[in-house]
Amino acid sequence: MNKHLKELIELSKIDKAIDSYTPQLEAANKKVAKVEKKINAAQEELDTLNASIVENDAKVKTFEEQLTMLNEQLASNAKKSKDITTEKEMKALSLEEDIAKEKMTFANEEIERLQKINETTALLVEEAKAKVEALAAEAEAVNEVVSVEKAEIEKNKGELFVEREKLSRDLEQKVLAFYEKIRIWAGNTAVVPVKKQACYGCYMKLNDKTYSEVIKAEEICNCPHCGRILYIESVTEEA
Structure with missing residues (x-):
C-alpha cells in the first residue's frame, strides 16, 4: 500500500x-x-x-x-x-x-x-x-x-x-493539505473504505478501472463521485 x-x-x-x-x-x-x-x-x-x-x-x-x-x-x-x-x-x-x-x-x-x-x-x-x-x-x-x-x-x-x-x-505537507481540504466538507468521512466495489462515503458503485486502482493502492485514489479518499480494508478478502 x-x-x-x-x-x-x-x-x-x-x-x-x-x-x-x-x-x-x-x-x-x-x-x-x-x-x-x-x-x-x-x-x-x-x-x-x-x-x-x-x-x-x-x-x-x-x-x-x-x-x-x-x-x-x-x-x-x-x-x-x-x-x-x-x-x-x-x-x-x-x-x-x-x-x-x-x-x-x-x-x-x-x-x-x-x-x-x-x-x-x-x-x-x-x-x-x-x-x-x-x-x-x-x-x-x-x-x-x-x-x-x-x-x-x-x-x-x-x-x-x-x-x-x-x-x-x-506526512508530506501537500498530502496533508489535500486531506484537510477534503475534510473541510467530508468531516470524518474524508478517508473511507471500499466495500462490495462501492465507496462507503457516498455509497456509489465504482467502475472497474477505479476499483482496480484502489485494490492496487499504489497511489492515493479518490472516489469519482464524491472525491473522498478510498482504500481497501482487507485486500485479500476484496480480491
Missing part, C-alpha cells in the same frame, strides 16, 4: 477518535445543564413566593396607614359633632362616619386576608428553600462526577492530539 495512503488512513482514524469524544462531552454538559435548569426553576419559584410576601406586606402597610387616617377622621368628627347645630350637618357627619367605618372594616378584612396568605406562603417558602438546597447538593455531586469524566476525556483527547501532531509532521 502507498506510504502516504497508510498515513492518511491512520490520521483519519485518529481524527475520528478525537471527534468521538464530542458527544461524550455534550452528554456530560447536558447532565450539568439539566440539574442547573431544575435549580433555576426552583429558585424562580422561591423568588416569586418571596416577592408575593413583600407585595402583600406593602399592601398591609398601606391599609394600616389608611386605618390610621380613618381613626383620625373619626376622632375629628367626634369633636365636630359637639358644634353641630343643624340636622343637615348631623346627617352629613353621620354619612362620613359610616363611610369611614366601612372603609375601616374593609381595610381590617384585607389585612387579615393578606396576613393569612403570607402565613401560607411562608410555609411554601420554607419548602422551596429546602428544594433549592437539595438541588444545589445534587448539582454539586453531578459537577464532581462530570468534572472527573471531562478530565478523563480531555486527557484522552490530549494524547490523541499529540499522536496526530506527530503523524502530521511526518
